[in-house]
Amino acid sequence: xxxxxxxxxxxxxxxxxxxxxxxxxxxxxxxxxxxxxxxxxxxxxxxxxxxxxxxxxxxxxxxxxxxxxxxxxxxxxxxxxxxxxxxxxxxxxxxxxxxxxxxxxxxxxxxxxxxxxxxxxxxxxxxxxxxxxxxxxxxxxxxxxxxxxxxxxxxxxxxxxxxxxxxxxxxx
Amino acid sequence: xxxxxxxxxxxxxxxxxxxxxxxxxxxxxxxxxxxxxxxxxxxxxxxxxxxxxxxxxxxxxxxxxxxxxxxxxxxxxxxxxxxxxxxxxxxxxxxxxxxxxxxxxxxxxxxxxxxxxxxxxxxxxxxxxxxxxxxxxxxxxxxxxxxxxxxxxxxxxxxxxxxxxxxxxxxxxxxxxxxxxxxxxxxxxxxxxxxxxxxxxxxxxxxxxxxxxxxxxxxxxxxxxxxxxxxxxxxxxxxxxxxxxxxxxxxxxxxxxxxxxxxxxxxxxxxxxxxxxxxxxxxxxxxxxxxxxxxxxxxxxxxxxxxxxxxxxxxxxxxxxxxxxxxxxxxxxxxxxxxxxxxxxxxxxxxxxxxxxxxxxxxxxxxxxxxxxxxxxxxxxxxxxxxxxxxxxxxxxxxxxxxxxxxxxxxxxxxxxxxxxxx
Numbered sequence: 001x002x003x004x005x006x007x008x009x010x011x012x013x014x015x016x017x018x019x020x021x022x023x024x025x026x027x028x029x030x031x032x033x034x035x036x037x038x039x040x041x042x043x044x045x046x047x048x049x050x051x052x053x054x055x056x057x058x059x060x061x062x063x064x065x066x067x068x069x070x071x072x073x074x075x076x077x078x079x080x081x082x083x084x085x086x087x088x089x090x091x092x093x094x095x096x097x098x099x100x101x102x103x104x105x106x107x108x109x110x111x112x113x114x115x116x117x118x119x120x121x122x123x124x125x126x127x128x129x130x131x132x133x134x135x136x137x138x139x140x141x142x143x144x145x146x147x148x149x150x151x152x153x154x155x156x157x158x159x160x161x162x163x164x165x166x167x168x169x170x171x172x
Numbered sequence: 173x174x175x176x177x178x179x180x181x182x183x184x185x186x187x188x189x190x191x192x193x194x195x196x197x198x199x200x201x202x203x204x205x206x207x208x209x210x211x212x213x214x215x216x217x218x219x220x221x222x223x224x225x226x227x228x229x230x231x232x233x234x235x236x237x238x239x240x241x242x243x244x245x246x247x248x249x250x251x252x253x254x255x256x257x258x259x260x261x262x263x264x265x266x267x268x269x270x271x272x273x274x275x276x277x278x279x280x281x282x283x284x285x286x287x288x289x290x291x292x293x294x295x296x297x298x299x300x301x302x303x304x305x306x307x308x309x310x311x312x313x314x315x316x317x318x319x320x321x322x323x324x325x326x327x328x329x330x331x332x333x334x335x336x337x338x339x340x341x342x343x344x345x346x347x348x349x350x351x352x353x354x355x356x357x358x359x360x361x362x363x364x365x366x367x368x369x370x371x372x373x374x375x376x377x378x379x380x381x382x383x384x385x386x387x388x389x390x391x392x393x394x395x396x397x398x399x400x401x402x403x404x405x406x407x408x409x410x411x412x413x414x415x416x417x418x419x420x421x422x423x424x425x426x427x428x429x430x431x432x433x434x435x436x437x438x439x440x441x442x443x444x445x446x447x448x449x450x451x452x453x454x455x456x457x458x459x460x461x462x463x464x465x466x467x468x469x470x471x472x473x474x475x476x477x478x479x480x481x482x483x484x485x486x487x488x489x490x491x492x493x494x495x496x497x498x499x500x501x502x503x504x505x506x507x508x509x510x511x512x513x514x515x516x517x518x519x520x521x522x523x524x525x526x527x528x529x530x531x532x533x534x535x536x537x538x539x540x541x542x543x544x545x546x547x548x549x550x551x552x553x554x555x556x557x558x559x560x561x562x563x564x565x566x567x568x569x570x571x572x573x574x575x576x577x578x579x580x581x582x583x584x585x586x587x588x589x590x591x592x593x594x595x
Contacts, residue, residue, distance in 0.1 A: 002365055017552065020554075022552040022553060022554065023553050023554055023559050025531070025554060027531065043299065056594060061354075061358075062357035062358060062387050065357060065383070065387035066387075067291060067292035067318070067443070067549075067550050067552060068305055068307060068384050068386060069291050069529075069550070069552075070552075071307060071567030072308060077307055090357070090358055091358065092323055092357070092358060093322060093358050094304070094305050094307065094384065094389065094391040095318075096322065097306075097307075097309065097320060097321070097322070098307040098308055098309060100320075101307070101309035101312070101320075125410050143193060143538060146194070148195050148197060148320055149195055149320065152320070158309050158312040158320075159213050159311060159312060160213050161312075162213060162311075162312040162315050162316060163216075163217060163220075165316070166315060166316075168213065168217040168219055168220050169217060169218070169219045
């Protein structure tokens with residue numbers, strides 16, 4: 001699992017309801033196209049007009065925290081816009097596991113905020129546990145992402161991996 | 173290695189020593205889903221099977237009315253196809269919340285890992301287990317009987333003393349949030365100390381319920397006589413309590429003297445906006461609500477009734493009470509609590525999630541600019557209706573006193589003096 005993308009850096013805790021404000025509620029609607037029009041609407045109004053496919057959102061400690069009701073839209077909306085993944089000093093654990101379960105790459109990289117600048121193009125190798133920042137020539141090491149997690153991400157999410165693992169039949 | 177409760181439970185469930193930061197594939201002892209849960213692969217693949225039908229619990233709670241029959245058909249069919257025993261399906265007449273009923277009905281055992289679809293799944297950690305919210309990974313967990321967990325760090329929370337009269341888990345969790353919030357993010361809170369015994373299982377469930385609000389993974393209460401007495405008539409299998417090793421390593425330590433906790437409120441519009449009750453007293457309210465997985469238990473209903481006993485609420489306030497489960501409703505009825513609440517002017521609804529969330533069959537929908545005082549889980553804008561409505565969260569005694577006065581009120585003048593609890 002290699003992530004390569006341009007950094008949108010927010011030097012604070014990015015909560016689920018920062019990614020998509022709670023005044024929009026898509027839990028039943030699941031209209032991710034509409035949802036994607038509100039991504040980071042309050043925190044960074046310029047984001048949507050300027051985001052490019054593969055861009056990475058980088059934040060501080062407890063990324064994704066908030067009422068879990070808003071978690072799904074907080075990774076599906078940005079993903080719909082082409083966001084390639086989230087990196088943060090640390091994650092809300094339930095947010096992390098549900099985003100990974102949905103196939104959205106994210107992982108805690110202690111020190112990431114001091115290692116990248118807004119707009120840097122970085123390259124993350126989850127299995128090796130490295131983040132390379134060509135702009136500064138530096139490489140940061142982090143604990144390699146466990147193979148069990150990479151397997152889920154490579155499969156495109158937990159449902160797809162489970163289907164394969166159980167050898168389930170033809171999709172109806 | 174000297175282990176925390178978290179490490180012991182996750183080690184036993186994975187067959188590997190649980191070290192903080194490791195990813196483990198843990199066996200779950202059960203999975204609870206509610207009526208809005210995704211069925212994912214079970215919808216898409218007719219040959220998909222749950223790993224153990226006897227370990228799945230289905231609770232109608234968000235849509236817990238008998239008139240939701242057609243809506244419930246989806247889960248009735250699922251239960252039939254998967255050979256899930258009918259007694260595991262908590263349909264109208266037996267319904268209650270998916271993170272309450274599995275404990276009441278004895279499906280949740282100390283020392284195990286228990287998965288709940290609902291956002292507040294950590295609630296069941298009050299029963300000395302590792303209960304966690306599995307959200308959209310739930311279909312996979314039901315199919316495999318396992319879940320991926322990143323072993324979290326643990327915070328040692330030592331409780332002493334006893335909560336002042338009229339205060340509940342609500343005040344304790346707001347206190348935790350306000351005083352120690354940054355220490356708790358991403359971690360598991362493990363409770364210990366002499367103050368634990370003063371908290372009923374109802375209150376412990378209410379505390380653990382707040383894990384998601386705190387950004388914590390879950391919470392685990394220790395085993396003791398209080399919990400053993402709760403479990404004795406319920407559990408379906410033998411169990412052993414899990415306790416931490418002396419010398420286990422914690423990421424942080426927190427000490428709380430429960431005597432020092434004061435009445436607190438959260439909101440509006442932000443769960444982290446926590447203030448002393450005194451700062452908001454007098455704000456007019458249009459609606460009041462006691463219920464939800466945070467505070468719809470027997471303790472909460474008794475407390476509200478003790479404030480309302482022999483009194484009548486302000487006629488301008490819509491006051492709704494929703495018991496968390498059928499068991500709680502039956503018990504509240506048998507003890508005369510329901511009669512007290514109805515006499516005071518409360519509308520009692522069937523057990524379920526009630527007014528906590530507009531997306532439920534909410535019996536209390538807030539209009540533009542209205543203000544509500546509630547004992548429920550969340551106060552995000554729009555949570556209970558109009559996005560311009562204000563939701564203040566507090567303990568049930570404050571809700572009841574506010575319903576009496578038509579404005580946010582201090583319940584202490586209404587509480588029976590110690591030793592005079594009439595219920």
